[in-house]
Amino acid sequence: MSVTSSNSEEMILSPHKKLQIQARQRVKHRLSRFVMWLCLFFACAGTSWFAIQYFLIPQQQTYIPQWTNALWIQPVDIASPVAYYRYNTNFDALPDNAYIMLTANQVFRVYVNGISIGTNGTEFVRGEAPRAYIYDIDSVLRHGNNAIGIRVVDVDKQQPQLRASIGVNWGTVSRSLGSNASWQATGQTILAHPRGTLTPYAWTLPTFDTTQWQSAQITPPVTSGAPLLTVNPAVYSYPMPGHWLGSNGSQDGYFVCQVNLPTQTQQALLRLVATGTADVFINDHEFMQWNGQAPVPNLDVATFLDDTGDAVPYRNGLLTGVYDVTPYLHTGNNVIAIHVQSPGTSTAKVGLDNLKSAMSMDLLASHGSSVTNLMADDKNWHVSNQATPRWTQGNNTATWMLPIAVQRPGASKTYYLPDNTTPRNIQIIPPMLITEMVVYSCAAVLALWLFTALFILRRLVANRNSTLEAASLIFLPALTMETLLIVLDRESLLQQPFPYTSFWALLLITVVICSIGILWLQTRRTHQQMEHRNEPGDTYPGEGGQIGIAADRETESRLFLWIEPHLPHAWLKQNWSRRLLLWLCQNWGIIPIIALAIPMACYNIGYEPFWQDELSSYNAARNVMMHGFPAFPSGFVYPKGELYSYLLAGLMFIFGTSGQVVPRLISTAEYLISIPLLYIVAGKLFKRKIAWLATAMLAFSPYALIWSRQTRMYEQAQFMVIIVVYTLYRAIQLRERKGPVYLALLCMVLAYFSHEENFIILPAALVCALLYTREGRYGIPSILRKKHWWVPALIACTLIISQLLVVFWSHPPTFATDQSRQPQIEPGFDNLPYYIGILFQIRTLKDGIAPWNLTQPWLIINSLLTVSGCILAFLRKDRRARYCASFLLIASATLIMIFTMQADRYYYPLLPIYYMLGAYAFWSVLDLIWRFARPHLSSNQRGSYARPPLLIRIVLVSMVAILGVNVLIFPALPLSNYNLFISRALGLSYRHHFADYDNVGLYMQRHLKNGDVIVTVAPAVSIQYYVGHVDYYFSIDRALFLIENNKKVIETTSGAHPLLNQQEFQNVLAAHNRIWLITDNGGYQAGATKNRRFTFPPPDFRMVYEGYGSAIYFRSGNG
Incomplete structure (x- = not known):
């Protein structure tokens, strides 16, 4: 039938x-x-x-360090986040090789006899802490007294502890010098930088007087876990060859060696140092090009800071490249060929031209704890001044002459560069392989x-x-x-x-x-x-698609029926309570997101000190409380984020203005409210699963967790964007009704007054309203004929224009523009590379590497998903997805091509739409794959598909869960420094992300006297807040922050007087006796001393306090 x-x-x-x-x-x-x-x-x-x-x-490996008798130590007199450690030792005979292995809490820099050996600053900023490190120091040791100095900085305001072991070898005799009570340590900056020292690293020299330093205190470690090495200790414990191999003084040397690799070899390490550029071939394939030539000293190097903010003496010498060549060798005979070029004219200035093409190389094969040099016999080497056909294969090289043994270069010494990711090194994987x-x-x-x-x-x-x-x-x-x-x-x-x-x-x-x-x-x-x-009497279940839907509804109904008997009867009588309970049963996935977001946002919210932008919002709100309008202590009116300023003023009026907790509560509350808000909005625009993933992406975004804990308006700006996106969509849907239109325009105005950089959504809102209200044969937007659209639009434009007029009229005349010489609004494509880097690359947000710097999360997966979501939205006939994609693209284009200023925080308000489209693409791709796979994983029953078997459902759910976890955790990794609560819960390292001017304020309150003058090479508003006042500050390319007040030039936020050149600075020094100089000990100071614009610090000042992101110099009345 x-x-x-x-x-x-x-x-x-x-x-x-x-x-x-x-x-x-x-x-x-x-x-x-x-x-x-x-x-x-x-x-x-x-x-x-x-x-x-x-x-x-070659894959990185970890090794357990052998500390022998080394213990954790710390200073007895610790008074700041910085500690200084010294150890003196005498050598009657120089060792064949020597190394130092250490780990610290948290950032360290090692000096030997005043020469900088290494630091872990870059690795620490990247989240690679705690780690153990090992460095070669035999080339900087000398006969007699030697000083090892280590500066340790704790950026978590804990104890700057150290554990170090010095290993020295004389032939078969070894000696280990571990950190213990025989080491000296101090936490007093004035003991490390006494009056009269000529250089900031004088405390690392052997002649430095440390009689006032105390013995180090043995202590249990602050960090949990055992830090591991990422470098094979054999690189340092095994001595380098005592001589070099030369090619009879020719300009080019071609070296070939036959190496027999034992079967049991676990790792093969190649160590290479040469007078010039060396091309290394292994089994006829070029794998690396090493240039370890000594740099020519820069005469101005002493006036600059390095990337970590420390002054570093010039270090002359050749660099040794170390390579893991295990994947490139095979058991049995291997051919290693090296082409060495003679040093260039620049390195000839430091005495390397006498050897022409010469090099030193060994190959360490390790098996367990045993290490063997497979190139110990020089007879296996052959050298020629000219290349022959197929010389990299070892053909016809047996007739080449033996290399000439020469001594190490006398003018330069050999150093090991810890990591090879430098411009000196080019590692090549042959395309053929x-x-x-x-x-x-x-x-x-x-x-x-x-x-x-x-x-x-x-x-x-x-x-x-x-x-x-x-x-x-x-x-x-x-x-x-x-x-x-x-x-x-x-x-x-x-x-x-x-x-x-x-x-x-x-x-x-x-x-x-x-x-x-x-x-x-x-x-x-x-x-x-x-x-x-086809057998008679066979029966079939219902349709598979309906089964899945019915099963989901059945699960929700069961959850509701299970919870209902446990709730009060009076509460269940109310209709709204039953609806709320049913909604929670249907949307229970939002609960764990909120449960985890609350401690991540609220835990120790006052951990970070205020930074300068936070203090701008704080001072504006204080002025609202006192005078009714937002302004700075200098009198400069702050017509920016007015709505946020008034909300903050009301909050501080109720709960007080002291501390860092209360001013940050608005951002935290708005972040927590935005989580269910985005879930509801995304659920209205898309499916529930898309809403859940988009909400999770926003809740666990590193950007959201940063801005939710700051006294700034960016969280409120994002919160209002979520509301604007939905209210505008509802107004477009219900375009014939007045209420939704007035509500949408009101939300736009509130979004603009939350933060004026939200103007980027106004063109997007206008274009989307016109595009998605087109009707009729010619597609003319219907709202152009609606009076109830024009009236609120004109009112909104009037309010925004009025605010712009207030900004224009209240702003005093500017003296000049900034160094970019660009207005804030100008069409162009100059910002495109920057924002592409923000969305697709990983970088440090601030210039240079400092322990407290913010690092940008890598958003490449989210960005690729968002781009895919935009493409899918326009390929499909999905009106809601097209609306979101249009809104995001137009707002992004406005930000990138109209607004000239660059900062990742300007894109932050658009992240909710960004994440919604990413989640849309994620689930669209999975749905596509499921539609393809379902006929093969489910039984076809009368034209429909039943639910897959339990085992397949488990596999499918696991796959989807893994992919979702990938999307969520990728921007968060590495977990160290991701979030304070997560780090404390998992016992991971964490660090402050803003300079410790709060510590500066505590020190100054104990030592500041009436009449003292404060000059800052740091944000003046920060010093004013934490110290109480600031008199002068170094103004470097910041003319936009200068205004005139009573015929004097002052800074906009603090009212401090700017120092524009060295002569003005000298006039201040001559006019006052007791002067304090406060610096960030990093980027601001480097900018002030660049090109010798300012001499800092002056010769008669000494450092009296050093923090992880600050320093104080002082000159007393008697000089």
């Missing part, structure tokens, strides 16, 4: 309808083929990536795919195309796991090597094999059901 009915329906279909059905079937077929090849492409890409990493790229690896990987994937389709599944599926499509699914679980491993690889504290090891390779292969087994079982089950389907 049913068959006859079905045939009748087909017969009565019109030809046009049949063509439409056939067209849909063709599109579905092409889409299935596209997804199949897409799965295979990703499988080939993932396999090739893992294979290249495993076979061709990469091509071979990609070809082999793709061949393996395609072979396994065809084998599964044609031999394992073919007998169970009649259609060959369906078999090929089904077989392409076997790689997806392993690919999902590989993406998780790649994401976790960003966590630097995981024990290395990870994840490109044999264990994970075998696990991924096992996952693929298990996927084949699960797919075979499901295909076999479907095949058996198809065989029994």
Whole structure:
């Protein structure tokens, strides 16, 4: 009966309808083929990536340091976040090799005899803490007294502790000097920088007087866990060759050595130092190019600070490159060839031209704790002044002459550069090897795919195309796991090597094999059901699509029925309470997000000191409380974020103005409210699962967790953007009604008055309103004929123009523009590279590397998803997605091409839309893959699909969960310095992100006297808040922050007088006796001393206090 009915329906279909059905079937077929090849492409890409990493790229390893008798120590007189450690030792005979191994809490810099050896500042900023480090120091040791100085900075306001071990070797005699009570330490800055010292690193010299320093105190460590080394200690413990190899004084030297690699070798390390550029070939492939030439000293180097803010003496010498060449060697005979060029004219100035092309190299093969130099015998080397055909393969090189043994260069010494990611080093992976690896990987994937389709599944599926499509699914679980491993690889504290090891390779292969087994079982089950389907009396369940929906609703109903008996009866009688309970049962996924966001945003909210922009908002609100309008202590009116200023003033009026907690509560509250708000808005515009992912992305965004804990208006600006996006969409939908239109325009005005940089959403709102209200034959926007749209629009324009007029009339005349010489509003594309870098690259947000600097989260996954979401929105006929994409693109274009100022915080208000489109793309791609995979994973029952078996559902849910976790945690890694609460809960390292001017204020309150003059090389508003007043500040390219007041030039925020040149600074020094100089000890100071604009510090000043991001210099009345 049913068959006859079905045939009748087909017969009565019109030809046009049949063509439409056939067209849909063709599109579905092409889409299935596209997804199949897409799965295979990703499988080939993932396999090739893992294979290249495993076979061709040396993986970082971790080693357990041998501390022997080294203990954790700290100063007894600790008084600041900075501690100074010294150890003196005498050598009657210089050791063959010497090294220092250390770890600290948190940032350190090592000096030996006044020469800077190394620092972990860069690694610490990247979140690679705690770690142990090891450095070569034998080249800077001298006969007699030697001084090891270590400066430790704790950026978490804990104890700047140290653990160090010095190893020295004389032949077979070894000696270990560990940190203990015999070391000297002080936390008093004046003891490390007494009056009369000529350089800031004088305390590291052997002649420095440390009689007032106390012995170090042995203490338990602050950090948890055992810091690991990332460099094989054999690099330092094994001495370098005592002589070099030369090529008879020629300009170019070609060196070839035959090396036999033992079978049991676990790691092979190549150490190389040469007079000029050295090209290294291993088995006929060039893998590296090393340039360790000594730099020519810069005469002005003493006037600059290095990237960490420390003055560093010039260090002359050759640099040794260290390479892990384990992947490039094979068991048995290997050919290593090196082309060394003679030093250039610049390095000839430091005495390296006498050796021409010479080098020193060894190859350390390690097995367990034993280390062997495979190049110890010079007879294995051959050298020539000219290259011969195929010399990198070792052909015809046996007739070359033996190299000449020469002494080490007398004018320069050899140093080891800890990491090789420098302009001196070029590491090369031969394209031919990469091509071979990609070809082999793709061949393996395609072979396994065809084998599964044609031999394992073919007998169970009649259609060959369906078999090929089904077989392409076997790689997806392993690919999902590989993406998780790649994401976790960003966590630097995981024990290395990870994840490109044999264990994970075998696990991924096992996952693929298990996927084949699960797919075979499901295909076999479907095949058996198809065989029994035509038997009489067979019954079938309902439609699969409805089953899934019904199951979700059934789960929600069960949850509601389980909770309902446990609630008060009177509460359940109210209609709103039952609706709220039902909504929570349907949207329970938002609860864990909020539960985790609350402690992440609220824990120790006063941890960070105020920075200058926060104090601008704070001072504006204080002036509202006293005079009714936002202004700075200088009298400068602050017509910026007026709504936020008045809200902050009201909050401080109720709860007080002291401390850092109360002024930050508005941002924290708005962040917490924006989480359910975005969930509701995204749920209205998209599906519930898209809303959940977008909300989680925003809640756990590193940007959101930073701005939610600051006294700034950016969180409020973002909060209002969420409201504007939804109210405008509702106004477009209900364009005939007045209420939604007036509400949308009111929200736009409030968004603008929350932060005037929100003007970027106004063009987006206008264009979207015109685009999505087009009607009629010619697509003319209908709102142009609506009076109730024009009236609120004119009112909003009047209010915004009035605010702009107040800004214009209240702003005093400017003296000049800034160094960019650009107005704030100007069309152009100059900002495009910057914002592309913000969205797709990782960088430090501030110039230079300092321990307290903010680092930008890497948003590349979110950005790629957002771009995909915009593309999908315009490809599909999804009006809501197109609306969000149009809003985001137009607002972003306004920010990038109209607003000339650059900062990541200007893009922050757009993040909710950014994340909604990213979540939209995420789920759209997964839905596409599911529609492709469902026919192969579910039983087809009368034209519909049943729910997949439990095992397959577990696999699918796990895959989706892993992909979602990848999206959420990728911007957060490494977890160290991600969030204070997370770091404290997991016992990870954390650091302040703003300079410690609060510590400066505490010190100044104890020592400041009436009549003292304060000059700052730091933000004047910060010094004014924490110290109480500021008299002068160094003005460097900041003319926009200068105004005239009573015929005097002052700074806009604090009212301090600017020092524009060295002569004005000298006049201040001559007019006053007791003067305090406060500096950030970093970027501001480096800018003031650049090109000798200012001499800082003056010769008669001495440092009396040093923090992790500040320093105080003082000159008393008697000089």
